[in-house]
Amino acid sequence: MQIExxxxLHAGYPYNLSCDYSAIGKFFNFLLNNAGDPYIEPDFGxxxxxxxxxxxxxFAELYKIPENQFWGYVTAGGTxxxxxxxxxxxxxYPDGILYSSQDSHYSIPKAAKLFRIQHNIVNSQxxxxxNYDHFEKLISENRNYPAIINLNIGTTVKGAIDNLDKVLEILERNQIKDYYIHCDAALSGLILPFLDGAPQVNFQKPIDSIAISAKFIGSPLPCGVVLTKKKWVEKVETAIEYIGSSDTxxxxxxxxxTPLILWYAIKTRGYDGLAKEAKTxxxxxxxxxQQLKxxxxxxxxxxxxxxxVFQKPSQRLIKKWQLAIYENxxxxxxxxxxDRHKIDTFVNELLLEEGLVDNVENFQLQSALH
Incomplete structure (x- = not known):
């Protein structure tokens, strides 16, 4: 089977393929529609x-926001x-200006177009x-307007983490009082909270929303979670009689x-299991x-x-291993x-393709020496 x-040989895109949800397969015999607000019981069952x-x-506990202050829902994915x-x-902030880096996910400029938000793109390192100097320059030039800031908690191509504390310092230094900070934590949102010494990105600091994909937790159906402050959602809530719920x-x-899939993953693996996976x-x-270096x-x-991230190899290897390309x-x-066996297999093929080793035995010897 082609999919199997x-x-x-799937290595270039952030999907956890080590998942088994056969235990809840019987639920796919039924229609499940979570239309409307997740906290309001609708007229249909x-x-x-x-x-x-x-x-x-x-997720609220993971991101340190009290139950009575947060709101969220299970989305169709990070976008x-x-x-x-x-x-x-x-x-x-209807007149707010959006700031996001060059390395932000393509859904951010898409959102700016959809919602007609003025968008200033910040240079990347x-x-x-x-690039915090460029960010501060743009902020200082527009200090009379509210700032809408997208922070990347693991960029799409390079996995870089924007520094929340530096951004907060810049806002304070430029006396920006009206701001909204959204964190795009699509992949790293389920990794950073489990790592010792990792940057602290949570609602104990003045962030306003965070988007997390289920890519790391693993799901056969694309999905994710968005968390925000309950007070913000109350501003956009509209009652919908037709479904007996609110349009939020x-x-x-x-x-x-998808909520059932995420629930099963959390219940069977728990905090400790997910932490172990993140560290591995x-x-x-x-x-x-290190093998490349x-x-x-x-x-x-x-x-x-x-x-x-590494130098682009042959097209044959790119296609075979489904690697994601960015420029060179x-x-x-x-x-x-x-796992490490799969890593060794890939590195061996890469080195042979590039003519950096003569044969498999030579590669294995080098691996043993290092």
Whole structure:
């Protein structure tokens, strides 16, 4: 089967393929629609709201926001979470200016177009992190307008983390009182909270919303979570008699199976299980990086990231391993299904393709020596 074969050689995109949800397969015999607000019981009964609420409570605890202060819902993925954050920001600050770096996900400029928000693009550093000097220059030039800021908590291509504390210092230094900070934590949102010494990005600091994808937790159906402050959602809430609920989400009908999938993953793996997976992925990314570095193959790895960026190899390898391309670079995102055996296999093929080793035995000898 083609899908099964391609799953074995999938390395360039951030999907955890080590998942088994057969235990809840029987629920796919039923329609589950979570239309409307996840906290309001609607007039129809085919939904999974109780599961969704438990999932949201897990993420609220992970991101340190009290139960009585937060609101959220299970989205169709990271893009919907980003759209929701930008939508709330625009409603709160209609004349606000959006700031996001060059390395931000393509859904951010899309949101600016959809919601007609003035958008200033901030330069990026070489590692993909925001250029804070350029950010401060743009902020100071527009200090009379509210600031809507998208921070990347793991950029799409390089896995870079924008520094929330530096951004807050710049806002304070320029006396910007009206601001909304959205965090795009699509992938790293389920990695950073489990890593010792990682940057603290949570609601104990003045962020306003965060979007997280289910890519790391793993789901056969694309989905994610968005969290925000309850007080902001109350500003956009509209009662809808037709469904007996409130219109507080981007989509109308929402997938009722994805909250069930996330609930099952959380319940069966727990905090400790997810923490172990996060640390393993980071360790294996370091292993891949070192295997390339000791052979002087051009590569880069940001701290607390599982995204290893390296020089673009042959098109054959790119297609075979489904690597993501950016200019003259590609990356492998080391997820749960990318173990060290698979890393060794890939590195061996890369070195043989590039003529950096003569044969498999030579490569294995070099690996043993290092």
């Amino acid at each position: 074969q391609r799953s074995q 085919l939904h999974s709201r109780k599961f969704e609420q438990e999932v949201l409570s897990f 919907e979470g980003n759209l929701y954050g930008m939508f709330l920001a625009r409603e709160i 070489i590692n993909g992190e925001m 989400t981007i989509l109308g009908s929402r997938n009722g199976h 992925c980071i360790d294996n990314a370091q292993y891949l990086f 000791i052979r002087e193959y051009p590569c880069m790895l940001n701290k607390f990231s599982n995204t290893v 670079w590609v990356h492998i995102i080391v997820m749960q299904n990318i």
